[in-house]
Amino acid sequence: MNELLRAHILKWFEKGKRYDGRKLDEFRLVSVEYGVTKNAEGSARVKIGDTEVIAGVKLAVEKPYPDTPKEGTLMVGAELLPLSSPDFEAGPPNEESIEIARVVDRGIREAKAIDTKKLCIDEGEKAWAVIVDICTINSAGNLLDAAALATSAALRNARFPSYNGKTVDYKKITDNKLPIVRLPVSVTVIKLGDHIFVDPTVEEENVIDARLTVAITESGKICAMQKGGNAPITVDDIDRMIELAAAKAGELSKKL
Amino acid sequence: MAELLVPDKSIVVPGEEVAAGMDFLPTEGIYRDGEKLVASRLGLLVVDGRLVKLIPLSGKYLPKRGDVIVGKVIDVAISGWRIDINSAYTAMLSMKEATAEFIARGADLTRYFTFGDYIVTKIVNVTSQNLVDITMKGPGLRKLSEGMIVTVAPNKVPRIIGKQGSMVSMIKDATGCKIIVGQNGVVWLQGEPEQELLAVTTLRKIESESHISGLTDRIKAFLDEEMKKLQAGK
Secondary structure: OHHHHHHHHHHHHHOOOOOOOOOOOOOOOEEEEEOOOOOOOEEEEEEEOOEEEEEEEEEEEEOOOOOOOOOOEEEEEEEOOHHHOOOOOOOOOOHHHHHHHHHHHHHHHHOOOEOHHHHEEEOOOEEEEEEEEEEEEEOOOOHHHHHHHHHHHHHHHOEEEEEOOOOEEEEEEEEEEOOEOOOEEEEEEEEEOOEEEEOOOHHHHOOOOEEEEEEEEOOOOEEEEEEEOOOOOOHHHHHHHHHHHHHHHHHHHHHO | OOEEOOOOOOEEOOOOEEEEOOOOEEOOOEEEEOOEEEEOOOEEEEEEOOEEEEEEOOOOEOOOOOOEEEEEEEEEOOOEEEEEOOEOOEEEEEHHHHOOOOOOOOOOHHHOOOOOOEEEEEEEEEOOOOOEEEEOOOOOOOEOOOOEEEEOOHHHHHHHHOHHHHHHHHHHHHHOOEEEEOOOOEEEEEOOHHHHHHHHHHHHHHHHHOOOOOHHHHHHHHHHHHHHHHHHHO
């Protein structure tokens, strides 16, 4: 049936149309909401159409890694909650959730989004650890872009808790923001047949040939990429996909 | 000493006592608890003589004998196929009911139906344990070819079909799509992309406005206008 579905979707694409009436290069309605959870130091809810993702940022004081004694650390985890799709099961993280976490993590890291040197409190002993948790609330396609956008928004929303040198008081939140230099957004461009498009629905995700997730900063710099799907892509494809991603990244950045 | 505890045509919630006394008989969505009749789901109460019935406002599809539905093959077993029928329960299509052809012992069943195939099928029996048996023998029951699958709320299906199929025929005539509406809320469409898109938009419109009176006229006006736009666009 996937063959039939693929053929049918391609027939629509020939006419430049998609199942929900959008154009190929059109995103669904994107909305960003800040400060949605009580206990996280920073949080954001992102909706792309019916897809809904919440990201939360926790800040903790930890010992920095031995190879970077002067820098704080970043950790990103993603969980695909069973409530968000009939296809998701409870249990240990699967390939998809690990990929989301890694791609989002790489985007933030390679964009040098956070000035990690400023997170250092005591060289080699104490530094702030930035821990991001991504939870899917509803999955209607394009979780990757939603997760990346939610993470960027949550980082911007985060405030340090008060710290007296020994313990962190999570009840007292200061006004100090994270040392953010620039924020990336991710755009996943899908290739199906000869067509490229963005913001896939679940049906479209089931029949893709290849996909390329591009993380781009607000100034238009590409900082990370991830290719998925079974089909190979040519250098020309990559050029076209990046061009589309860059245009869409500009739109998404404005939502932050 | 029988009396209704809530007025006819009122909206009741699960657990609400709707009538007292032995003169009323519970049917769909209502059960008896001693002297009282109690609603088992959210819906509109309808009293027809002594019968008390409930028209559900929401909820998943409940399989019923005789329903023609659209299902998807999710498993190929030793002696048949398991079908997802957009319900809490799955249905079983046995080899005997699948085809008139003779199937040899140990034959490859995926030759007939395979994973992900959509079929139009009919429910022949639902047991008390909610095991659902279906058949492919009957007029119009077949494997579906390329097309678009959309799901609508199962309780809106009667409105989408209309009286004697009037509503769905109207959409078919106006858009030129082939449409099959399963009682389980799964709809199969086939046509040109623009036509399909219009048909789906219309289905969604019916779904959201089915409770407002004058639905047929409004849908007719909507279809006429949209088709004019399509023609003008060409």
